[in-house]
Amino acid sequence: MKAIVDCNSFYCSCERVFRPDLENKPVVVLSNNDGCIISISNEAKALGIDMAVPYFQVREAIEKNGIETFSSNYNLYGDLSRRVMDTLKALVGEARVEVYSVDEAFLDLDHIAKNDLQDFSRTIRETVEQWTGVSVSVGTGETKVLAKVANRLVKKLRLPSKTLVLDSEDATTQALQRTLVKDLWGIGRRYAVKLNEWNIHTAWELKHMSEDWARTHLGGVIGARMIEELNGRQAILMQDELANKKMIATTRMFGTAVTELKDIKEAVATYTTRAAEKLRRQHSAASMISVFVIPRQPAGTPSYRQGGQARSSYATLHSPTSLTHELIKPAMEMATQLYRKGERYSKAGVTLSGLVPDSSIQSSLFNECGNNQNRELMLMLDNINFSMRNDVIKYAAAGIDKQWKMRQEFRSPRYTSRWDELPGVR
DNA sequence: TCTGGGGTCCTAGGACCC
């Protein structure tokens, strides 16, 4: 059996861990740039606030109802996430945990007797809550897809135990009958529409379609796997722990529209610096770097998401590198080349790809002084910036005043990852 | 005024090879 452990309103829960006064109060967390709502507590939901809605559209309702509002604080969420995952690993063993996202993990429970699954699910939930202060829901089923179905029902039906185990034919059937295809893990909006056109509405109905049918109408092997999983046959396997990323991106909306080349270059240099840090953290080097900018659409036109208005460029590096300054150079050239005077920009980003282990970097004939010194410099720089505060040491190209920086009006302290922001105890 | 920031997997098609 497989279980999915999912933190409830994770970012909101994180904010509450150090603000117990917010228990049972409505809370929302905003995306970067305070752009839209990305986490809502049940209480806020009950007041009619929805996920993914632009903040400015609901600002009035939020203020009127006294909903507590936070800018996202990824240092805090990342740290609490690690604690939750560590707890799960302590409970079932590291090899049985697949960290799926910042607030979710799949567990392999094949070693637990079927009769004990109910109790064990509750133990998981209680232990995580006790050790970390974060509340979780646990869904269990024969396959990952069925575990997801169970987990969704826990939340939808507000089951008091916050756990649901689909351990019998009957339980599974009932669960599938009350799940719409659009709510299945792996069925997005496009496929949901298509399925409805075929007059398939519930997961139960989908389960009885043939694999061949799914192969031709539901994205090839993806559809076939879905049918298998619904029928209790494992087709989506547990992934090994945290393989390295194959692509690393840092992209941001600007706080306010940017018009000057200087600002674009500063932003791109800053994003390149961030991306290079992520690259070094997983001991990789990049062989390709790409930069994009998105001009702001004139008022009234559909938002930037809908079109291909982004302008991008990429450069292949002479040899893979993880050194910030070697990445900034081509990034600056591309930023300059992409910039048009008179245009206003709403967003820019940097993507590193063609990642290889940094141990495999070939030394190049043209490498004058050997990269080892450089890599030690990077290591030192990363250590200082991580342990002190953000960017004590930085590249001049990244700019000092950062006019373009995102808005973050409501960020809580980084309670657990900065010495100077630890919570006080009287 | 104002709408996030990451990622993954799969497929088709082109280029190239023997």
Add this chain to the structure above:
DNA sequence: TCTGGGGTCCTAGGACCC
């Protein structure tokens, strides 16, 4: 008159996820 048959690698684009 009438086009080989496989392979592999790479990239772009679609779909999905949190």
